[in-house]
Amino acid sequence: MKKLPSNYILAVVSAVAAFISFLLIRKFFGGQAGDGVAQAICDALSDSGSCDKVSESSISAIRGVPVFGDIPIALFGFVFYGFITYLFVRSELNKDASKGYLLFSFYTLVLALVVDIALFSVSVFYIDAICGLCAVTWTCTVLLTAGTFLQIRDFGDKSPKIIPGILKTEGLNTYIVLLALLVVGQIGGKSLNNSLVDGEHTGLSQIQKQLTDYEKAPLLSIDIKGSSFQGDPNAPITIVKFADFNCGHCMHTSHILKKVLRDYDGIVKVVYKNFPLDASCNRLVQSPRPEASSCVAASAAICADKQKKFTVMYDDLYKNTENQVMHTPSTVLSLAQQEGLDMNQFRSCLSSPTVRDQINKEVDEADKLQIHSTPSLFINNKAIQSGTPNEQFLRALIESLIKKV
Structure with missing residues (x-):
């Protein structure tokens, strides 16, 4: 049986984190009724009501942004993990630039780890609740950071100066991927809660079904x-x-x-x-x-x-x-x-x-x-x-x- 490349394994882990982040976006826009899967996972992993308490907190979103309205913090997680998934796949497909992609991923993950520690501290000391779904994404960040380090530990040069070259190589692709993830996360996460009913995409269908x-x-x-x-x-x-x-x-x-x-x-x-x-x-x-x-x-x-x-x-x-x-x-x-x-x-x-x-x-x-x-x-x-x-x-x-x- 052919062994799955390590980069693809890391891509799967980051894709799981992106999916969990998407559930958190749906949870934010839909409240307690936001997503049955999200609620079930959260109730299984944390105290009942913890996810609700976190998603309802004043720091769960950047609120009142002109044109866009409320932007949930989970959206940034979705974009981040989605982009990291892209980098891992690219590192496997483009062997010549694999080192650059992995170093880029590693340093980005280290920064994300710092952010996750801050989010964990806020959850414990300010909100006084830990969302089970959030904990899964934090765990994924730790696993991804460790896994990527194992990939790069034998590199002779681990300097981050190689990163600008990767960004230059990717060029337009980076902007396209990031923009696509932003659109899917914000609009998809919101509209699925507001209007997706039995395969139909109209708010009227949702209201009629509720009636x-x-x-x-x-x-x-x-x-x-x-x-x-x-x-x-x-x-x-x-x-x-x-x-x-x-x-x-x-x-x-x-x-x-x-x-x-x-x-x-x-x-x-x-x-x-x-x-x-x-x-x-x-x-x-x-x-x-x-x-x-x-x-x-x-x-x-x-x-x-x-x-x-x-x-x-x-x-x-x-x-x-x-x-x-x-x-x-x-x-x-x-x-x-x-x-x-x-x-x-x-x-x-x-x-x-x-x-x-x-x-x-x-x-x-x-x-x-x-x-x-x-x-x-x-x-x-x-x-x-x-x-x-x-x-x-x-x-x-x-x-x-x-x-x-």
């Missing part, structure tokens, strides 16, 4: 008594949102629901239930957040609701999340004072058994509904796909339900 799925979904029993809400209490359409105040996708969903409440005044009410992704107050979650921040935020929202100030506290908490301000007793007290709450009553409420009971009740409800991630939305007692909802679908569903009431 059909909603009609087929079973009716569920959801107890909304005592939960915070916005809108007309007698509205015929009820949206129930299970969320965490540290969740980026929950924050984006809050913006969508605010517009829905404005545009369907008297028709829609939104009921808010807490599902803190924080083991400090949620028995269904394994890892606690630093300073129990999700639990503190949930408690603050409940206590503000008791003084009929839920809406302003809700908005303020997500504004802090957006500004990377951690929720602590100090920050929520500051928000309460800013919004004119009775501070003695608010302080007493934060540590009261009533608040803990309310959170436990909502967590028990989430357990019954088999909720494992946020945001999870239910409309008139039927579940829709978890993650940030497609606003077009949400409006289409509301319009459909209006015709029936």
Whole structure:
């Protein structure tokens, strides 16, 4: 049996890393519902919710880039590993320049290793979660660096000065490969989540399929008594949102629901239930957040609701999340004072058994509904796909339900 060349083995490893990076791009654009394969792999390799926490973090993307919108950090990984795969294949096909390609790959991988160490540090010390998919790509970087070193260790001259010659040789090919990878990663990763349904490439098909799925979904029993809400209490359409105040996708969903409440005044009410992704107050979650921040935020929202100030506290908490301000007793007290709450009553409420009971009740409800991630939305007692909802679908569903009431 013919032995597979070492360069091709390295190319396969880097191609696997590129594929994992592509799954991370899809995960970023689709939230918890971004990709079933991605979620399954991540859940198998890391704590449940870790990938969601990383993809929702403020540093998971370069946001608001003109024309392009949000550019996920995973896109750079996809481009890098894709390009390294190209270099390994070229080093095998072009034996005369093989040394140059391998040296180029090695020094690029050393730089990537430094970047990966920085990303690992950020995950551990800032985000406080390690995404299993990210860990796979970091492992691939280590394997590729070691494998490439074994390829070049017998080279007499390992100087990086040979690299400019390779770039000159490749010329236009380098730009074409990099541009192609950027397009496939950004546009492919985004559009597959937004519009690919049963082989059709239109957003309308996606919305129609979601409407059909909603009609087929079973009716569920959801107890909304005592939960915070916005809108007309007698509205015929009820949206129930299970969320965490540290969740980026929950924050984006809050913006969508605010517009829905404005545009369907008297028709829609939104009921808010807490599902803190924080083991400090949620028995269904394994890892606690630093300073129990999700639990503190949930408690603050409940206590503000008791003084009929839920809406302003809700908005303020997500504004802090957006500004990377951690929720602590100090920050929520500051928000309460800013919004004119009775501070003695608010302080007493934060540590009261009533608040803990309310959170436990909502967590028990989430357990019954088999909720494992946020945001999870239910409309008139039927579940829709978890993650940030497609606003077009949400409006289409509301319009459909209006015709029936």
